[in-house]
Amino acid sequence: MKMHFSELREIRSYLLLWATQFLSGLGSGMTSYALVIWSYSQEGSALATSLTMVCSYTPYVLCSVFAGALSDRWDKKRTLLVCDALAAFSTLVMLFLLRTDSLRIWHLYVINFFSGLMNTVQQPASEVATTQLLPRRLYQKVGGLRQLASSVSSILTPVLATTLLSFGGMNLIIAIDLGSCMLAVIVLLFFIRIPQPALSTDSPERLPDSVRIGLHWLRDHPGILHLMFFLAAINLVASMYNAALPAMMLSRTGGGEQALGIISTTTSVAMLIGSALSLTLPTPKSRVKAIWYSLLLSMCTENFILAFGRSVPVWCVGAFLGWITIPWMNVNLGTINRLTIPAEIQGRVFAVRNSFQFFTIPLGYFLGGLMVDQIFEPLMAHQPSGSLLVSLFGPGKGSGAAFFFAVIGVLGVLTCLLFHGDRHIHALESSDASSSDHS
DSSP states (O other), X not given: OOOOHHHHHHXXXXXXXXXXXXXXXXXXXXXXXXXXXXXXXXXXOHHHHHHHHHHHXXXXXXXXXXXXXXXXXXXXXXXXXXXXHHHHHHHHHHHHHXXXXXXXXXXXXXXXXXXXXXXXXXXXXXXXXXXXXXXXXXXXXXXXXXXXXXXXXXXXXXXXXXXHHHHHHHHHHHHHHHHHHHHHHHHHHHHOOOOOOOOSSXXXXXXXXXXXXXXXXXXXXXXXXHHHHHHHXXXXXHHHHHHHHHHHHHHSTTOSHHHHHHHHHHHHHHHXXXXXXXXXXOOOXXXXXXXXXXXXXXXXXXXXXXXXXXXXXXXHHHXXXXXXXXXXXXXXXXXXXHHHSOGGGHHHHHHHHHHHHHTHHHHHHHHHHHHIIIIIHHHHHTSOTTSHHHHHHOSSTTHHHHHHHHHHHHHHHHHHHHHHTOHHHHTHHHHHHHHHHTO
């Protein structure tokens, strides 16, 4: 699975895009991490903090099917440039609000919704651009590189964000985010050429017809459709986890900003190791089983260790086990999609996929924050000191979030078991083998 120098030259344009998007993603990640701490310190509410992510993902649900159809019709490079430029503008607005001491949490809701809308258009265009810039034989290798970049960014994010917060505050972090975004725009504009895929029809399609193409393709390929439903259920559980984690770590005894940073870094180290393994592991006999076992391991370890653990080292063990296999899952999932979905309609199908697969993310963030604030924390606050629940999940604020992690763990394992026997998903194994034989 090593990548040779001739192959690196062959994908020079992709590597430029990959490197600049890595830096831009690092800047955005630092901003998001710092804003989580800022919003929780302002409100002290899991729900108020999680609503920032609800606003980010809601455009996926509302607009993805139309964004993908437009993405297939629009020039990919221009689409990426416009979306990056508008994202930079929203970051500039946030910086202005900070410098004038006017930033409020409702501003983040509006800005995140706008940024999410740009990402809704950009994401399917980026997926198709990646397909156009890469030869088919390098899909899995480059998938590992993408996971590696994501992992390195995630490792650096909490470390750099914490350091920069103490050195220059939010102003400095957002300024760096803005600079990295502008660098990505300049490199894409002057140094990268993205080929246009051939359109499936000679005459322009109406927008509703383009959307129907993606929907009908999924209807005719139930394996991909059912795989999307499986991942939608997993995303529901994972987003509830993401909503509850800051509430527990920032308020629990033994927690705090440093503990949250350590857990985030451990998660990122696990993903880095998993990404490196993804670059060296051979093609699995069954990509479907690789996806399923990766998610089962994640769901049946981390959530329960976070629920019952009482110290940072124990929580770190859970974070490591929960994320070590996720890059391998993502590589195999991306490869299945690229080998199965025709390139000329990938934008339309990926956009419909976003609506099916990601609609549970804002729902999960909302439910997670709401249940921690309104159900589990009040429930634990009324428990007597010697009760079973206090013995299991500890006393004080944050114990309700710990209880909620145990519930999330049960839901995650049940979801994996429910979809394990899906015959349509397992049918992808034979089609995957067939596609591999012809690549």
